Amino acid sequence: MWKNNNWHTYDEASDTAIIFVHGFFSNSHSCWTNKKAKTFWPDLVVEDLRIPRVSIYLGGYYTNVDSGLLGVRECSDQLFDALRRRSQIGDASPITFPKLIFVCHSLGGIVVRYMLESYREHFTSHKIGVALMASPSIGSDYADTFAKIASFYKNRVGKQLRMNSELLADLDGRFKVFVESREHGTFMGVEAVEHVGFLHLRWLPGFKPIVLEQSASRYFSGRRIVPDTNHSTIVKPGDLDHGGHSILVDFLNNKFFPAVGEPVITEKKIPPIKSENHSFKLTVGQGPLFDIYDETCEPYYLERKIDKQIAVEFSLNSFWLYGASGTGKTSIVKRLLGGAGAKAVEMCFSQCTNSDYRQAFIAEMIETLHLSDKDAESMPDRTFNNLKRIILDGVGANKFLFIYIDEVPSTGDQDGAEKHLLLLIEELLTAVKQLAKTNAFRLVVSSLKKPNLDSSQNLSKLSGYMRFIECERWAEDELAALIDLITDNLDMVGSDDLPDNLISSSHGSPRFIKTFLKSKISYPDKSDAELISISSQGFQF
Template sequence: RYFGKAKLIAGTDHSSIVKPENEDSQSHKALWGFIERNDFCKIKLTSSSAKTDDSKEDVLFDLYTPNQENFYLHRDVDQIVLNKFRLSGLWICGPSGVGKTAIIQRLLFKNGVDFQYISLGTSINENIQQMFTSIAYDLDENVIINESERISVILNNIELIIRDKCKSDSFVLFIEEIPISDHCAFKEFSQCIYSILVKLKEIKNFKLVLSSIFEPDSLVGTEFEKISDNFSIFSLGYWNKEDLIELDNIINRHLNIDNLPNVDIELIEGSPRKLKSHYRESLDILKARS
């Protein structure tokens, strides 16, 4: 399994594999060479550049890249989010499967924003201190944080790292996959985020973007209200029927496959993810029959 930073796998003395940043990463080259040397594949391995262009999976993408632009449905909410981002940092919240990650990734890619991405998806069952320690290490692998360190010290480390990154250029940080299902714990997490933003209030070339299912508490009437001018919270809801029908038309047009069963939009429940899952299941059935 890939993690953002190497970690010991529970119950073993083995470390996880660090996800390569690109094909030139040493971890990518080492893994590639290991596979080739041990003949795990009977066919000759080819680089990612040899993948077929415009594949059907591109139409049903989960993670947006510029290659998927033709398959992305631009909605009014995209412009709203862009306008907010131009003015401030942003926390997008909403139910799973409504495209929070895609809308952020597209915004950043299309506007040529160089950003650092941090997923907390591997921090399941970690406490708040451990999560923010993970954030600190993702920002700077050389940072030194003692085990069971106080949260205030961890947040100070994160502040200093971000300040250093902003000395020479603008810095955008995108954090998502926050694995918290408890409202009290989420409130504590959001207050820590707000504390960092208060510390960095005068840094004009830094923006923080987050995505979560839970909605953080409003800044209004709190000690953190002072950051409301440069940080906003936006709730993303389920898609309406008209937008889902339009996305369905885009998918159908690009797949261009006969005998695909029609979609009952009512059963999709406002989720583009569910719509794409329907098509994947239909394609798997057709493939099994052929």
């Protein structure tokens, strides 16, 4: 079996690495191989005398029809870890090269964009080029078409690739901010668009490309349509004249190298970037600027009144936490569940957007619970009775079961997703309470808006099972305490270095505060006004 994440061509004398990152349901070999011509794109890059001397790395992540709960975030983590890892024979890791060029096909472009934005501190000193080859930046209609297949196999990435999914919409905004925040001449890219659908017959039109132009051309000027290519052949050149290869050659020679300089060839090995440097520890996964909470973040977590309130409620009841994006709902819940000492199953409902919301929710819950049970056999039918049975089995024998539902779609209409989820939860809690004769089951829901309780069948009974709690925007004293906590644990920024209007500009969002601090560390030459403007993008105040 072909292995991802290895050097194709390692040149210790060059300061430039081209990193090929494959797409959906693919790997570092099949993605770039033209079987008919018996060519491999990285081989052509080495052979082409128009491309200066560089190292070439074949980056990747696990993607298969049964990849299950692995999503874009997990794929980007796999790739990032690989880029920091030395080879088994001692070759330097790709991230030690000052100039990095990512050639990304399809999903690979989303994974790379997510990685670059999430781990921005690790790429501050690099000169970076990105070639997005048929990458569905805002999703693909085909992912919508095959949503049932993705759902059957519980393929999270397949669901996240749907047009304008919540994850892609959020990443789209954050990546634009990232691009705009980079110093001039340190980040550039090109976007290539496929020309035809997989089945292309001149006399039989109608098969559209998998990734449409509006999704494949989002961030860089001068997008290129590659004639007579489909979603697969755009990255499988048979010779040096292939359109996809020509776009890469032109990007390197006309844009990237003129901006950052030709690859420097030295006789000495490039000294690796020291990961011990304090700025490299400030990733979203750890340290005072963490994004998503885990137990390593506890020293940097500011406990507030709402944390104590929810802990008390959780000891007695299920709860529904609602509030604006960026107010810390996810971290509150993850911290609570992490310390609960029982099985917690996390579910994402952002892809449950078809008209039959109830059935979509039931299917998502059954599939996720089934995959979380290592002893489970065949997937049961997606029915309410089966969902009820799985939960009852989960709380049997004096066991606890906690279900966390995140990213509830906000439809805004009276007969929308929130109403159907509320009714389903009401029915489910009532049934489990009556049949289990135990208080060992909890449902935790997180959403942007408060559900309309008028749709409840029996509000007095529901209120006895579930509490509805608003996660309000942070008060000024809370934000000030958060800033003190963060800056006390940073060597690079002190509270005296921050602008007086930082708290007022945040509009009660701790995420805004952290975004500003990350930007200040990454781009010390920018003014506070510029950093506030950059940090504000993507927020809806």
